[in-house]
Amino acid sequence: MNPGTQKPAKVFDADIVIVGCGAGGMSAAITAKSNGAGRIIVLEKLSAPGGNAIFPPLPLNDADGIPRFACMDDNRVKKGDPRLSPDPRVRADANFNCAMEWNHWRGDARLIRALVNKFETNSDWLKTLMTPEDLIPSPDDMRGKLARVLTKACKNAGVEILCETSAKKILKNETGRATGVLAETKDGNTIQINANSTLISTGGFIGSQELMNKYFNYADENIYDDVCIMGLLHTGDGIKMAFDAGAASDGTVAFEWEMNRMPWLKNPASPLTNLLNNDMNPGVVWVTPQGERFADEAKMNATNSIYRLKNKTFYIIFDEGQKKKFLTEGPDFDILPDFLRGLPLFAGVEKELQEQIEAGRIKVADTWDGIAEWMGADPAVLNNTIEEYNGFCDNNYDAMFLKRPKTLTAFRTGPFYAAKSTLAMLVTRGPLKVNTKMQLLDKKDEPIPGLYAAGVDIGGTDSDTYACSAACHSIGWSLASGRIAGENLLKGGGR
Numbered sequence: 112m113n114p115g116t117q118k119p120a121k122v123f124d125a126d127i128v129i130v131g132c133g134a135g136g137m138s139a140a141i142t143a144k145s146n147g148a149g150r151i152i153v154l155e156k157l158s159a160p161g162g163n164a165i166f167p168p169l170p171l172n173d174a175d176g177i178p179r180f181a182c183m184d185d186n187r188v189k190k191g192d193p194r195l196s197p198d199p200r201v202r203a204d205a206n207f208n209c210a211m212e213w214n215h216w217r218g219d220a221r222l223i224r225a226l227v228n229k230f231e232t233n234s235d236w237l238k239t240l241m242t243p244e245d246l247i248p249s250p251d252d253m254r255g256k257l258a259r260v261l262t263k264a265c266k267n268a269g270v271e272i273l274c275e276t277s278a279k280k281i282l283k284n285e286t287g288r289a290t291g292v293l294a295e296t297k298d299g300n301t302i303q304i305n306a307n308s309t310l311i312s313t314g315g316f317i318g319s320q321e322l323m324n325k326y327f328n329y330a331d332e333n334i335y336d337d338v339c340i341m342g343l344l345h346t347g348d349g350i351k352m353a354f355d356a357g358a359a360s361d362g363t364v365a366f367e368w369e370m371n372r373m374p375w376l377k378n379p380a381s382p383l384t385n386l387l388n389n390d391m392n393p394g395v396v397w398v399t400p401q402g403e404r405f406a407d408e409a410k411m412n413a414t415n416s417i418y419r420l421k422n423k424t425f426y427i428i429f430d431e432g433q434k435k436k437f438l439t440e441g442p443d444f445d446i447l448p449d450f451l452r453g454l455p456l457f458a459g460v461e462k463e464l465q466e467q468i469e470a471g472r473i474k475v476a477d478t479w480d481g482i483a484e485w486m487g488a489d490p491a492v493l494n495n496t497i498e499e500y501n502g503f504c505d506n507n508y509d510a511m512f513l514k515r516p517k518t519l520t521a522f523r524t525g526p527f528y529a530a531k532s533t534l535a536m537l538v539t540r541g542p543l544k545v546n547t548k549m550q551l552l553d554k555k556d557e558p559i560p561g562l563y564a565a566g567v568d569i570g571g572t573d574s575d576t577y578a579c580s581a582a583c584h585s586i587g588w589s590l591a592s593g594r595i596a597g598e599n600l601l602k603g604g605g606r
Protein backbone atom coordinates (compact mmCIF):
# COMPACT_ATOMS: atom_id res chain seq x y z
CA MET A 112 0.00 0.00 0.00
CA ASN A 113 1.16 3.46 -0.82
CA PRO A 114 -0.56 5.48 1.92
CA GLY A 115 -2.49 8.41 0.63
CA THR A 116 -2.65 7.34 -3.03
CA GLN A 117 -5.29 4.62 -2.77
CA LYS A 118 -8.94 5.56 -2.36
CA PRO A 119 -10.20 4.14 0.97
CA ALA A 120 -12.53 1.16 0.55
CA LYS A 121 -14.30 2.24 3.72
CA VAL A 122 -14.33 5.34 5.92
CA PHE A 123 -15.07 5.17 9.65
CA ASP A 124 -15.88 8.12 11.88
CA ALA A 125 -14.87 7.83 15.53
CA ASP A 126 -14.09 9.99 18.55
CA ILE A 127 -10.79 8.28 19.04
CA VAL A 128 -8.60 5.99 16.98
CA ILE A 129 -5.89 4.02 18.73
CA VAL A 130 -3.05 2.35 16.85
CA GLY A 131 -1.94 -0.79 18.69
CA CYS A 132 -4.05 -3.06 20.87
CA GLY A 133 -1.46 -3.79 23.57
CA ALA A 134 -0.89 -2.49 27.08
CA GLY A 135 -0.81 1.23 26.27
CA GLY A 136 -3.56 1.15 23.66
CA MET A 137 -6.04 -0.91 25.66
CA SER A 138 -5.54 0.96 28.93
CA ALA A 139 -6.09 4.23 27.04
CA ALA A 140 -9.26 2.92 25.36
CA ILE A 141 -10.78 1.61 28.61
CA THR A 142 -10.00 4.86 30.44
CA ALA A 143 -11.33 7.07 27.65
CA LYS A 144 -14.54 5.05 27.54
CA SER A 145 -15.04 5.35 31.29
CA ASN A 146 -14.51 9.12 30.91
CA GLY A 147 -17.40 9.27 28.45
CA ALA A 148 -15.84 8.80 25.01
CA GLY A 149 -18.17 7.73 22.21
CA ARG A 150 -16.86 5.54 19.42
CA ILE A 151 -13.33 4.23 19.91
CA ILE A 152 -11.66 2.14 17.21
CA VAL A 153 -8.47 0.28 18.06
CA LEU A 154 -6.39 -0.99 15.14
CA GLU A 155 -4.28 -4.09 15.68
CA LYS A 156 -1.79 -5.34 13.14
CA LEU A 157 -1.70 -8.91 14.44
CA SER A 158 -4.51 -11.45 14.45
CA ALA A 159 -5.28 -11.00 18.16
CA PRO A 160 -5.13 -8.21 20.71
CA GLY A 161 -2.56 -8.19 23.51
CA GLY A 162 0.79 -7.18 22.04
CA ASN A 163 3.65 -7.84 24.44
CA ALA A 164 1.19 -7.47 27.32
CA ILE A 165 0.67 -11.23 26.89
CA PHE A 166 4.02 -11.78 28.63
CA PRO A 167 4.33 -9.88 31.95
CA PRO A 168 2.76 -10.88 35.24
CA LEU A 169 -0.50 -9.27 36.31
CA PRO A 170 0.89 -6.29 38.25
CA LEU A 171 -1.43 -6.33 41.26
CA ASN A 172 -0.74 -5.25 44.82
CA ASP A 173 -1.28 -7.63 47.70
CA ALA A 174 -3.90 -6.92 50.37
CA ASP A 175 -1.35 -4.82 52.29
CA GLY A 176 -1.01 -2.61 49.21
CA ILE A 177 2.51 -3.77 48.39
CA PRO A 178 3.23 -4.66 44.74
CA ARG A 179 3.32 -8.44 44.27
CA PHE A 180 5.96 -8.35 41.54
CA ALA A 181 7.93 -5.32 42.58
CA CYS A 182 11.17 -4.82 40.71
CA MET A 183 13.99 -6.62 39.02
CA ASP A 184 16.80 -4.72 40.69
CA ASP A 185 19.34 -7.43 41.56
CA ASN A 186 16.45 -9.40 43.03
CA ARG A 187 17.47 -7.97 46.35
CA VAL A 188 14.59 -5.72 47.24
CA LYS A 189 14.23 -6.43 50.92
CA LYS A 190 11.60 -5.66 53.51
CA GLY A 191 12.16 -2.08 54.60
CA ASP A 192 13.06 -0.94 51.09
CA PRO A 193 10.94 2.17 50.45
CA ARG A 194 9.84 0.71 47.08
CA LEU A 195 7.99 -1.90 49.16
CA SER A 196 6.55 0.54 51.69
CA PRO A 197 2.86 0.13 52.51
CA ASP A 198 2.57 3.90 51.96
CA PRO A 199 1.95 4.61 48.24
CA ARG A 200 3.48 8.08 48.54
CA VAL A 201 6.72 6.64 49.93
CA ARG A 202 6.76 4.04 47.16
CA ALA A 203 6.16 6.64 44.45
CA ASP A 204 8.92 8.88 45.84
CA ALA A 205 11.31 5.92 45.97
CA ASN A 206 10.51 4.87 42.41
CA PHE A 207 10.93 8.44 41.21
CA ASN A 208 14.33 8.72 42.89
CA CYS A 209 15.31 5.34 41.58
CA ALA A 210 14.42 6.16 37.96
CA MET A 211 16.08 9.58 38.07
CA GLU A 212 19.27 8.24 39.64
CA TRP A 213 19.35 5.51 37.02
CA ASN A 214 19.05 7.93 34.12
CA HIS A 215 21.35 10.53 35.74
CA TRP A 216 18.56 13.07 35.39
CA ARG A 217 18.66 12.72 31.59
CA GLY A 218 15.07 11.50 31.69
CA ASP A 219 12.10 13.87 31.64
CA ALA A 220 11.55 14.41 35.38
CA ARG A 221 7.98 15.75 35.07
CA LEU A 222 6.99 12.87 32.81
CA ILE A 223 8.56 10.31 35.14
CA ARG A 224 6.85 11.87 38.16
CA ALA A 225 3.51 11.63 36.34
CA LEU A 226 4.17 7.98 35.46
CA VAL A 227 5.30 6.83 38.92
CA ASN A 228 2.33 8.58 40.54
CA LYS A 229 -0.13 6.99 38.12
CA PHE A 230 1.60 3.63 38.44
CA GLU A 231 0.65 3.55 42.14
CA THR A 232 -3.02 3.41 41.17
CA ASN A 233 -2.64 0.73 38.45
CA SER A 234 -3.42 -2.16 40.76
CA ASP A 235 -6.70 -0.68 42.07
CA TRP A 236 -7.68 0.24 38.53
CA LEU A 237 -6.95 -3.26 37.21
CA LYS A 238 -8.98 -4.78 40.04
CA THR A 239 -12.00 -2.74 38.95
CA LEU A 240 -11.74 -4.46 35.55
CA MET A 241 -11.58 -7.96 37.01
CA THR A 242 -14.36 -10.39 37.91
CA PRO A 243 -14.22 -12.29 41.25
CA GLU A 244 -12.98 -15.32 39.22
CA ASP A 245 -10.17 -13.25 37.66
CA LEU A 246 -9.09 -12.25 41.16
CA ILE A 247 -8.49 -15.86 42.23
CA PRO A 248 -4.70 -16.36 41.94
CA SER A 249 -3.80 -18.80 39.16
CA PRO A 250 -0.67 -19.74 37.18
CA ASP A 251 -1.72 -17.42 34.34
CA ASP A 252 -1.29 -14.48 36.74
CA MET A 253 2.34 -14.87 35.70
CA ARG A 254 1.69 -14.76 31.97
CA GLY A 255 -1.45 -14.20 29.94
CA LYS A 256 -4.09 -13.00 32.39
CA LEU A 257 -3.21 -9.31 32.10
CA ALA A 258 -3.81 -9.21 28.34
CA ARG A 259 -7.04 -11.18 28.76
CA VAL A 260 -8.35 -8.83 31.45
CA LEU A 261 -7.60 -5.78 29.30
CA THR A 262 -9.14 -7.29 26.17
CA LYS A 263 -12.28 -8.29 28.03
CA ALA A 264 -12.60 -4.83 29.59
CA CYS A 265 -12.29 -3.24 26.13
CA LYS A 266 -15.02 -5.44 24.75
CA ASN A 267 -17.28 -4.85 27.78
CA ALA A 268 -16.81 -1.10 27.33
CA GLY A 269 -17.80 -1.30 23.67
CA VAL A 270 -14.38 -0.52 22.25
CA GLU A 271 -14.17 -1.74 18.64
CA ILE A 272 -11.01 -3.71 17.91
CA LEU A 273 -10.07 -4.28 14.27
CA CYS A 274 -7.43 -7.02 14.11
CA GLU A 275 -5.17 -7.72 11.14
CA THR A 276 -5.47 -4.04 10.33
CA SER A 277 -2.23 -2.18 10.10
CA ALA A 278 -2.09 1.61 10.45
CA LYS A 279 0.05 3.16 7.74
CA LYS A 280 -0.26 6.90 7.97
CA ILE A 281 -1.40 9.61 10.34
CA LEU A 282 -3.75 12.05 8.63
CA LYS A 283 -3.50 15.77 9.32
CA ASN A 284 -5.60 18.70 8.15
CA GLU A 285 -4.42 22.05 6.81
CA THR A 286 -4.10 23.49 10.35
CA GLY A 287 -1.71 20.70 11.35
CA ARG A 288 -4.23 18.86 13.50
CA ALA A 289 -4.18 15.04 13.42
CA THR A 290 -7.50 13.86 12.01
CA GLY A 291 -7.15 10.06 12.05
CA VAL A 292 -5.26 7.35 10.21
CA LEU A 293 -5.11 5.38 7.02
CA ALA A 294 -4.80 1.65 7.53
CA GLU A 295 -4.55 -1.53 5.52
CA THR A 296 -6.79 -4.52 6.12
CA LYS A 297 -5.62 -8.12 5.72
CA ASP A 298 -7.20 -8.18 2.24
CA GLY A 299 -4.99 -5.29 1.22
CA ASN A 300 -7.81 -2.73 1.28
CA THR A 301 -7.21 0.79 2.51
CA ILE A 302 -9.53 2.08 5.20
CA GLN A 303 -9.68 5.57 6.65
CA ILE A 304 -10.57 6.28 10.26
CA ASN A 305 -11.46 9.90 10.95
CA ALA A 306 -11.13 10.81 14.62
CA ASN A 307 -10.79 13.81 16.92
CA SER A 308 -7.88 12.17 18.68
CA THR A 309 -5.30 9.64 17.55
CA LEU A 310 -3.12 7.59 19.90
CA ILE A 311 0.03 5.74 18.89
CA SER A 312 1.06 2.75 21.03
CA THR A 313 2.78 0.31 18.72
CA GLY A 314 5.19 -1.35 21.15
CA GLY A 315 8.61 -0.14 20.03
CA PHE A 316 10.92 -1.17 17.22
CA ILE A 317 12.82 -4.28 18.26
CA GLY A 318 11.88 -5.96 14.96
CA SER A 319 13.02 -3.09 12.74
CA GLN A 320 16.48 -3.67 11.33
CA GLU A 321 16.53 -0.03 10.20
CA LEU A 322 15.77 1.44 13.63
CA MET A 323 17.93 -1.08 15.48
CA ASN A 324 20.88 -0.16 13.28
CA LYS A 325 20.21 3.48 14.11
CA TYR A 326 19.74 3.22 17.87
CA PHE A 327 21.15 -0.05 19.22
CA ASN A 328 24.40 0.42 21.12
CA TYR A 329 27.37 -1.05 19.33
CA ALA A 330 25.14 -2.40 16.55
CA ASP A 331 26.56 -5.26 14.58
CA GLU A 332 25.67 -5.76 10.96
CA ASN A 333 22.81 -8.09 11.62
CA ILE A 334 21.83 -7.99 15.24
CA TYR A 335 19.17 -10.67 14.75
CA ASP A 336 21.90 -13.25 14.24
CA ASP A 337 23.41 -12.27 17.57
CA VAL A 338 20.85 -11.43 20.21
CA CYS A 339 17.92 -13.41 21.47
CA ILE A 340 14.65 -11.52 21.04
CA MET A 341 12.07 -12.71 23.55
CA GLY A 342 8.97 -10.77 22.52
CA LEU A 343 6.99 -9.79 19.43
CA LEU A 344 9.01 -8.31 16.59
CA HIS A 345 7.29 -4.92 16.47
CA THR A 346 8.69 -2.76 13.69
CA GLY A 347 8.37 0.77 15.10
CA ASP A 348 5.40 1.62 12.86
CA GLY A 349 3.97 4.21 15.22
CA ILE A 350 7.35 5.85 15.70
CA LYS A 351 7.93 6.15 11.96
CA MET A 352 4.37 7.43 11.33
CA ALA A 353 4.69 9.97 14.15
CA PHE A 354 8.00 11.26 12.77
CA ASP A 355 6.36 11.58 9.35
CA ALA A 356 3.59 13.58 11.01
CA GLY A 357 6.12 16.03 12.45
CA ALA A 358 6.69 14.53 15.91
CA ALA A 359 10.01 15.12 17.63
CA SER A 360 12.41 12.63 19.12
CA ASP A 361 13.17 12.91 22.81
CA GLY A 362 16.65 11.65 22.02
CA THR A 363 16.47 8.88 24.60
CA VAL A 364 16.23 5.26 23.57
CA ALA A 365 16.70 2.32 25.92
CA PHE A 366 16.70 -1.41 25.45
CA GLU A 367 14.92 -3.62 27.87
CA TRP A 368 16.80 -6.83 28.47
CA GLU A 369 16.03 -10.04 30.17
CA MET A 370 18.63 -12.22 31.84
CA ASN A 371 21.20 -13.89 29.67
CA ARG A 372 19.58 -16.51 27.49
CA MET A 373 20.48 -19.31 25.16
CA PRO A 374 18.67 -18.68 21.85
CA TRP A 375 17.91 -22.40 21.60
CA LEU A 376 16.37 -22.56 25.06
CA LYS A 377 12.91 -21.30 24.20
CA ASN A 378 11.23 -21.92 27.55
CA PRO A 379 12.27 -19.08 29.85
CA ALA A 380 11.14 -21.08 32.89
CA SER A 381 12.61 -24.49 32.06
CA PRO A 382 14.73 -26.29 34.70
CA LEU A 383 17.81 -25.86 32.51
CA THR A 384 17.16 -22.12 32.18
CA ASN A 385 16.98 -22.02 35.97
CA LEU A 386 20.34 -23.79 36.23
CA LEU A 387 22.08 -21.55 33.72
CA ASN A 388 20.60 -18.15 34.51
CA ASN A 389 22.49 -15.91 36.86
CA ASP A 390 19.37 -14.61 38.62
CA MET A 391 18.62 -18.10 39.89
CA ASN A 392 22.17 -19.49 39.93
CA PRO A 393 24.64 -16.63 40.47
CA GLY A 394 27.35 -19.22 41.19
CA VAL A 395 28.02 -19.66 37.45
CA VAL A 396 30.83 -17.70 35.82
CA TRP A 397 30.58 -15.66 32.62
CA VAL A 398 33.54 -15.49 30.27
CA THR A 399 34.16 -13.81 26.94
CA PRO A 400 34.86 -16.01 23.90
CA GLN A 401 38.53 -15.34 24.73
CA GLY A 402 38.04 -16.88 28.19
CA GLU A 403 38.12 -13.83 30.48
CA ARG A 404 35.55 -12.89 33.12
CA PHE A 405 33.85 -9.60 32.35
CA ALA A 406 31.18 -9.00 35.02
CA ASP A 407 29.86 -9.68 38.49
CA GLU A 408 27.65 -12.63 37.59
CA ALA A 409 25.57 -12.16 40.77
CA LYS A 410 24.43 -8.71 39.75
CA MET A 411 21.40 -8.57 37.53
CA ASN A 412 22.24 -5.17 36.16
CA ALA A 413 25.55 -6.61 34.97
CA THR A 414 23.49 -7.90 32.05
CA ASN A 415 24.25 -4.47 30.60
CA SER A 416 27.89 -5.54 30.31
CA ILE A 417 26.86 -8.02 27.60
CA TYR A 418 26.21 -5.04 25.27
CA ARG A 419 29.93 -4.43 25.13
CA LEU A 420 30.81 -7.89 23.88
CA LYS A 421 31.49 -8.74 20.28
CA ASN A 422 28.25 -10.15 18.86
CA LYS A 423 26.80 -9.84 22.42
CA THR A 424 28.03 -13.39 22.92
CA PHE A 425 29.72 -15.06 25.88
CA TYR A 426 29.96 -18.41 27.69
CA ILE A 427 28.41 -19.54 30.95
CA ILE A 428 30.74 -21.95 32.73
CA PHE A 429 30.43 -24.07 35.87
CA ASP A 430 31.67 -27.37 37.24
CA GLU A 431 30.04 -30.50 38.60
CA GLY A 432 30.72 -29.34 42.18
CA GLN A 433 28.94 -26.01 41.80
CA LYS A 434 26.07 -27.67 39.93
CA LYS A 435 25.58 -30.32 42.65
CA LYS A 436 25.82 -27.74 45.44
CA PHE A 437 23.26 -25.53 43.73
CA LEU A 438 20.83 -28.35 42.96
CA THR A 439 21.16 -29.73 46.51
CA GLU A 440 20.92 -26.46 48.40
CA GLY A 441 18.56 -24.75 45.95
CA PRO A 442 18.54 -21.09 45.05
CA ASP A 443 18.85 -18.32 47.59
CA PHE A 444 15.29 -17.41 48.50
CA ASP A 445 16.54 -14.42 50.46
CA ILE A 446 17.09 -12.77 47.11
CA LEU A 447 14.43 -14.39 44.94
CA PRO A 448 10.74 -13.48 44.83
CA ASP A 449 8.64 -15.46 47.31
CA PHE A 450 6.25 -16.79 44.68
CA LEU A 451 9.01 -19.12 43.43
CA ARG A 452 9.11 -21.00 46.73
CA GLY A 453 7.78 -24.53 46.46
CA LEU A 454 7.81 -24.63 42.65
CA PRO A 455 9.56 -27.62 41.03
CA LEU A 456 12.31 -25.42 39.62
CA PHE A 457 14.77 -28.18 38.75
CA ALA A 458 12.64 -31.27 38.04
CA GLY A 459 14.20 -33.07 35.08
CA VAL A 460 17.19 -30.76 34.80
CA GLU A 461 19.79 -33.55 34.37
CA LYS A 462 17.81 -35.04 31.46
CA GLU A 463 17.49 -31.65 29.80
CA LEU A 464 21.18 -30.98 30.32
CA GLN A 465 22.11 -34.34 28.80
CA GLU A 466 19.91 -33.68 25.76
CA GLN A 467 21.62 -30.37 25.12
CA ILE A 468 25.06 -31.94 25.55
CA GLU A 469 24.09 -34.55 22.96
CA ALA A 470 22.81 -31.80 20.66
CA GLY A 471 26.22 -30.12 20.95
CA ARG A 472 24.83 -26.96 22.52
CA ILE A 473 26.44 -27.50 25.89
CA LYS A 474 29.99 -28.76 26.18
CA VAL A 475 31.07 -31.07 28.93
CA ALA A 476 34.78 -31.89 29.33
CA ASP A 477 37.14 -33.39 31.90
CA THR A 478 39.50 -30.44 31.68
CA TRP A 479 39.23 -26.69 31.19
CA ASP A 480 41.51 -27.19 28.18
CA GLY A 481 38.70 -29.21 26.58
CA ILE A 482 36.23 -26.41 27.30
CA ALA A 483 38.63 -23.76 25.94
CA GLU A 484 39.12 -25.75 22.75
CA TRP A 485 35.32 -25.95 22.22
CA MET A 486 34.98 -22.22 22.80
CA GLY A 487 37.90 -21.42 20.52
CA ALA A 488 39.71 -19.70 23.42
CA ASP A 489 43.36 -19.91 24.43
CA PRO A 490 43.43 -22.63 27.16
CA ALA A 491 46.02 -20.63 29.10
CA VAL A 492 43.64 -17.66 29.35
CA LEU A 493 40.68 -19.78 30.52
CA ASN A 494 42.83 -21.69 33.02
CA ASN A 495 44.13 -18.39 34.41
CA THR A 496 40.57 -17.14 34.76
CA ILE A 497 39.57 -20.25 36.70
CA GLU A 498 42.67 -20.14 38.89
CA GLU A 499 42.05 -16.50 39.73
CA TYR A 500 38.33 -17.12 40.39
CA ASN A 501 39.08 -20.10 42.62
CA GLY A 502 41.48 -17.89 44.58
CA PHE A 503 38.68 -15.33 45.07
CA CYS A 504 36.43 -18.14 46.31
CA ASP A 505 39.10 -19.39 48.75
CA ASN A 506 39.48 -15.85 50.14
CA ASN A 507 35.74 -15.23 50.14
CA TYR A 508 36.50 -12.00 48.30
CA ASP A 509 36.18 -11.31 44.58
CA ALA A 510 39.01 -8.83 44.21
CA MET A 511 38.04 -8.20 40.57
CA PHE A 512 34.27 -7.54 40.46
CA LEU A 513 33.17 -7.87 44.13
CA LYS A 514 30.70 -10.68 43.52
CA ARG A 515 28.72 -11.42 46.69
CA PRO A 516 30.81 -13.79 48.88
CA LYS A 517 27.81 -16.08 49.39
CA THR A 518 27.76 -16.79 45.65
CA LEU A 519 31.45 -17.72 45.35
CA THR A 520 32.03 -21.47 44.86
CA ALA A 521 35.38 -22.67 43.51
CA PHE A 522 35.39 -24.79 40.34
CA ARG A 523 37.65 -27.78 41.13
CA THR A 524 35.40 -30.80 40.56
CA GLY A 525 35.06 -32.12 37.04
CA PRO A 526 33.47 -32.59 34.69
CA PHE A 527 33.36 -28.97 33.56
CA TYR A 528 30.55 -27.36 31.57
CA ALA A 529 30.12 -24.47 29.14
CA ALA A 530 27.09 -23.06 27.30
CA LYS A 531 27.13 -20.30 24.72
CA SER A 532 24.85 -17.45 25.68
CA THR A 533 23.76 -14.08 24.42
CA LEU A 534 21.96 -10.90 25.34
CA ALA A 535 18.22 -11.43 25.51
CA MET A 536 16.06 -8.45 24.71
CA LEU A 537 12.41 -7.76 25.34
CA VAL A 538 11.40 -4.36 24.02
CA THR A 539 12.80 -1.01 23.01
CA ARG A 540 11.80 2.19 24.82
CA GLY A 541 11.51 5.55 23.10
CA PRO A 542 12.14 7.89 21.44
CA LEU A 543 8.87 9.82 20.81
CA LYS A 544 8.75 13.07 22.75
CA VAL A 545 5.58 13.58 24.80
CA ASN A 546 4.43 15.90 27.58
CA THR A 547 2.78 14.77 30.82
CA LYS A 548 -0.60 14.47 29.04
CA MET A 549 1.03 12.07 26.54
CA GLN A 550 0.54 14.59 23.73
CA LEU A 551 3.16 14.17 21.04
CA LEU A 552 5.38 17.21 20.71
CA ASP A 553 6.70 18.70 17.51
CA LYS A 554 10.22 19.96 16.92
CA LYS A 555 9.35 23.25 18.66
CA ASP A 556 8.17 21.31 21.72
CA GLU A 557 4.57 22.26 20.97
CA PRO A 558 1.84 19.59 21.18
CA ILE A 559 0.61 18.34 17.83
CA PRO A 560 -3.16 18.85 18.20
CA GLY A 561 -5.08 15.59 18.35
CA LEU A 562 -2.01 13.33 18.50
CA TYR A 563 -0.88 11.25 21.49
CA ALA A 564 1.46 8.36 22.30
CA ALA A 565 1.71 5.79 25.09
CA GLY A 566 3.52 2.59 26.03
CA VAL A 567 7.11 1.96 25.08
CA ASP A 568 7.00 4.20 21.99
CA ILE A 569 7.46 7.20 24.30
CA GLY A 570 10.92 8.46 25.19
CA GLY A 571 12.13 10.46 28.18
CA THR A 572 11.67 7.58 30.62
CA ASP A 573 15.18 6.10 30.52
CA SER A 574 18.54 7.20 29.23
CA ASP A 575 20.62 4.56 27.50
CA THR A 576 19.70 1.51 29.56
CA TYR A 577 16.41 0.40 31.00
CA ALA A 578 15.82 1.53 34.60
CA CYS A 579 15.03 -1.91 35.90
CA SER A 580 15.19 -0.81 39.54
CA ALA A 581 12.00 1.20 39.35
CA ALA A 582 9.09 -1.03 40.36
CA CYS A 583 7.26 -2.68 37.46
CA HIS A 584 8.80 -0.01 35.30
CA SER A 585 7.90 -1.45 31.95
CA ILE A 586 4.39 -2.82 32.09
CA GLY A 587 3.59 -0.46 34.98
CA TRP A 588 4.51 2.63 32.99
CA SER A 589 2.98 1.32 29.78
CA LEU A 590 -0.36 0.99 31.56
CA ALA A 591 0.12 4.31 33.38
CA SER A 592 0.94 6.21 30.18
CA GLY A 593 -2.06 4.63 28.45
CA ARG A 594 -4.34 5.60 31.33
CA ILE A 595 -3.04 9.19 31.34
CA ALA A 596 -3.50 9.38 27.57
CA GLY A 597 -7.02 7.95 27.98
CA GLU A 598 -7.90 10.77 30.39
CA ASN A 599 -6.75 13.37 27.86
CA LEU A 600 -7.77 11.88 24.51
CA LEU A 601 -11.32 13.08 24.80
CA LYS A 602 -10.10 16.63 25.19
CA GLY A 603 -8.60 16.38 21.72
CA GLY A 604 -5.36 18.12 22.57
CA GLY A 605 -4.06 21.46 21.50
CA ARG A 606 -1.88 23.77 23.47
Ligand SMILES: Cc1cc2nc3c(=O)[nH]c(=O)nc-3n(C[C@H](O)[C@H](O)[C@H](O)COP(=O)(O)OP(=O)(O)OC[C@H]3O[C@@H](n4cnc5c(N)ncnc54)[C@H](O)[C@@H]3O)c2cc1C
Nearest residue numbers: 131133134135156162163164167278314342566567585586
Ligand atom coordinates in the same frame (compact mmCIF):
# COMPACT_ATOMS: atom_id res chain seq x y z
C1 LIG B 1 8.90 -11.52 26.87
C2 LIG B 1 8.50 -10.25 27.58
C3 LIG B 1 8.36 -10.25 28.96
C4 LIG B 1 8.02 -9.08 29.63
N1 LIG B 1 7.93 -9.12 30.99
C5 LIG B 1 7.72 -7.98 31.68
C6 LIG B 1 7.71 -8.00 33.12
O1 LIG B 1 7.90 -9.05 33.73
N2 LIG B 1 7.52 -6.83 33.76
C7 LIG B 1 7.31 -5.65 33.11
O2 LIG B 1 7.18 -4.61 33.76
N3 LIG B 1 7.27 -5.63 31.75
C8 LIG B 1 7.49 -6.74 31.02
N4 LIG B 1 7.49 -6.71 29.64
C9 LIG B 1 7.24 -5.42 28.93
C10 LIG B 1 5.75 -5.14 28.64
O3 LIG B 1 5.20 -6.23 27.99
C11 LIG B 1 5.65 -3.84 27.81
O4 LIG B 1 5.99 -2.74 28.63
C12 LIG B 1 4.26 -3.54 27.26
O5 LIG B 1 3.63 -4.62 26.65
C13 LIG B 1 4.39 -2.40 26.24
O6 LIG B 1 3.11 -1.90 25.93
P1 LIG B 1 2.88 -1.20 24.50
O7 LIG B 1 1.45 -0.84 24.41
O8 LIG B 1 3.89 -0.16 24.33
O9 LIG B 1 3.25 -2.35 23.46
P2 LIG B 1 2.49 -3.73 23.20
O10 LIG B 1 1.83 -4.20 24.44
O11 LIG B 1 3.46 -4.64 22.57
O12 LIG B 1 1.36 -3.32 22.15
C14 LIG B 1 1.68 -2.78 20.88
C15 LIG B 1 0.66 -3.26 19.88
O13 LIG B 1 0.72 -2.47 18.70
C16 LIG B 1 0.51 -3.33 17.58
N5 LIG B 1 0.97 -2.66 16.36
C17 LIG B 1 2.24 -2.41 15.98
N6 LIG B 1 2.27 -1.75 14.80
C18 LIG B 1 0.98 -1.57 14.42
C19 LIG B 1 0.35 -0.97 13.30
N7 LIG B 1 1.04 -0.40 12.31
N8 LIG B 1 -1.00 -0.98 13.25
C20 LIG B 1 -1.76 -1.56 14.22
N9 LIG B 1 -1.19 -2.16 15.30
C21 LIG B 1 0.15 -2.16 15.42
C22 LIG B 1 1.28 -4.57 17.96
O14 LIG B 1 0.95 -5.68 17.18
C23 LIG B 1 0.91 -4.70 19.44
O15 LIG B 1 -0.25 -5.47 19.62
C24 LIG B 1 7.80 -7.86 28.91
C25 LIG B 1 7.93 -7.87 27.53
C26 LIG B 1 8.28 -9.04 26.85
C27 LIG B 1 8.44 -9.01 25.36
